[in-house]
Amino acid sequence: MSKTEFSQKEIVEIEGDNIIKDHMAKYNKLMTNMFNRFVKDLEQRYESIETIGKGGMKTKYILGARLDVEAERIDKRINYGKGQVPLKYEQGFPIMMLQHLHMNRNEKPQTINKWLLDMSIITNEMFEASKLRYDSRLLENQMSKLEKKNVIKSGNSCMVTDYVEREIQRLNTYFMQVVNKLEKAKIIKHVPYLMGKCKIPHTYVVINNDKQELDNEIAYTYEYLELSPHVAGKIAYMESSLQNEDRFKQLTLKEIHGLKGMKLVQEYWKEYKLRLNQITDESGERLYLVLVYTAHALFVGAGKSPIIKWLEKNNREAIELYNSEPVKYFIENAKDFHKTRNDYIISLAENRQKRFNIPFEKVVGANEELGIEGEIVKVGNDPYDDKNIWDKTKEMMYLGLYVKAYRKLQEYYGHTFS
Numbered sequence: 001m002s003k004t005e006f007s008q009k010e011i012v013e014i015e016g017d018n019i020i021k022d023h024m025a026k027y028n029k030l031m032t033n034m035f036n037r038f039v040k041d042l043e044q045r046y047e048s049i050e051t052i053g054k055g056g057m058k059t060k061y062i063l064g065a066r067l068d069v070e071a072e073r074i075d076k077r078i079n080y081g082k083g084q085v086p087l088k089y090e091q092g093f094p095i096m097m098l099q100h101l102h103m104n105r106n107e108k109p110q111t112i113n114k115w116l117l118d119m120s121i122i123t124n125e126m127f128e129a130s131k132l133r134y135d136s137r138l139l140e141n142q143m144s145k146l147e148k149k150n151v152i153k154s155g156n157s158c159m160v161t162d163y164v165e166r167e168i169q170r171l172n173t174y175f176m177q178v179v180n181k182l183e184k185a186k187i188i189k190h191v192p193y194l195m196g197k198c199k200i201p202h203t204y205v206v207i208n209n210d211k212q213e214l215d216n217e218i219a220y221t222y223e224y225l226e227l228s229p230h231v232a233g234k235i236a237y238m239e240s241s242l243q244n245e246d247r248f249k250q251l252t253l254k255e256i257h258g259l260k261g262m263k264l265v266q267e268y269w270k271e272y273k274l275r276l277n278q279i280t281d282e283s284g285e286r287l288y289l290v291l292v293y294t295a296h297a298l299f300v301g302a303g304k305s306p307i308i309k310w311l312e313k314n315n316r317e318a319i320e321l322y323n324s325e326p327v328k329y330f331i332e333n334a335k336d337f338h339k340t341r342n343d344y345i346i347s348l349a350e351n352r353q354k355r356f357n358i359p360f361e362k363v364v365g366a367n368e369e370l371g372i373e374g375e376i377v378k379v380g381n382d383p384y385d386d387k388n389i390w391d392k393t394k395e396m397m398y399l400g401l402y403v404k405a406y407r408k409l410q411e412y413y414g415h416t417f418s
Contacts, residue, residue: 003048008059015042030055067185092337094178096121099330101188101300109193109295112172120334121171126413130168132161133260151412152405158393159405163413167345179298189299194227197291227292230282235292238275242268338415345414349406353397 006014012024016038023034030038035055042049046063053059100119110118117127132139139157146152152159182188201218208215227235242248243256248268259265276289396402 003062003064006061011061029057092333094182095333097178101298109297111293111295112175116171123413123415129164132164151408159396162393163406163409187301189301191297193295194232195293195295196225196227196289198223198225198288199290200288234279242272342410342414345410346407349403353402
């Protein structure tokens with residue numbers, strides 16, 4: 001394996017970020033904390049790294065071949081890296097992405113959730129459930145199915161929302177991390193598109209036999225458009241103006257996107273939808289937008305097989321199996337991926353329940369308002385009176401039912417292999 005020697009000045013110029021470069025320019029060396037951080041950066045990017053010196057002017061760096069894709073950062077701190085996932089999960093995701101892109105050419109931009117479905121990361125049931133955030137009627141339909149299959153009990157729709165939103169958001173975030181790493185390594189090409197869903201009204205005339213006169217009725221057609229920079233700018237200005245209004249400026253972005261049950265947040269989104277629907281294009285024509293989202297086009301880069309490249313550089317122990325039985329390799333890889341993901345999801349739920357320490361009070365006896373007798377659990381310390389969904393979720397944690405519900409939901413929505 002060939003190695004290359006660099007002076008500290010040379011490698012900082014090539015690999016250093018702005019913080020490292022500024023620090024080097026100011027002190028003409030790297031202090032211990034900056035030196036250690038820079039070494040960890042290099043460990044993610046090269047097969048091997050040796051240093052002669054500890055950050056002084058004469059420090060030398062002897063580096064092996066550069067990795068095609070950055071490795072995950074190694075850190076011994078217990079909770080390092082929000083959203084960390086197990087090793088097989090980390091390896092499996094990009095392998096499944098590369099295999100899909102290698103075998104299927106799709107030039108049409110898609111949402112992340114559609115890519116996750118096509119790549120067999122999520123099931124069709126999970127894909128349909130991912131739309132719950134946009135339509136309350138879908139939640140009712142899902143609850144009906146889940147109750148019939150004894151997955152969830154009546155009244156526990158909060159758990160479905162909690163599970164689906166957490167898992168879809170986490171997978172969306174990790175999907176984009178993998179895309180960015182593979183794109184940076186020039187293995188794939190990624191083109192994002194800002195898209196809009198338009199609900200366009202059409203008026204037509206019908207005969208009202210009862211009144212013996214003509215009536216106007218309205219029908220709607222849906223169109224999906226790529227939005228121009230002009231329209232994107234209008235939407236961004238609308239959002240900024242809305243958030244700066246006196247009645248909404250106290251809301252944080254986390255509350256706006258995470259507390260859909262909060263009354264003020266509901267008012268915000270109602271006004272947002274009204275204003276979005278009024279947006280016009282460059283010619284002044286109203287678009288009738290009802291939803292704005294980002295779609296992504298992904299392509300395998302030119303050159304040698306990116307899958308073999310990945311394995312040679314980042315997963316050498318698998319190259320023999322891949323070369324001898326590629327079909328079997330991907331089947332086994334998918335099984336490992338979903339088993340590891342399943343265990344990881346349940347462990348996250350268990351950790352949330354273990355960390356739960358919000359005060360509660362128990363009321364034993366008749367409850368006239370609810371018309372029942374028995375133990376009633378009330379969770380306190382909630383700054384908003386109208387966060388009912390979160391209140392119910394916390395009660396599930398206190399009662400020890402949170403993980404049980406999560407496990408059943410994962411069994412229903414996740415992939416299973418015989």
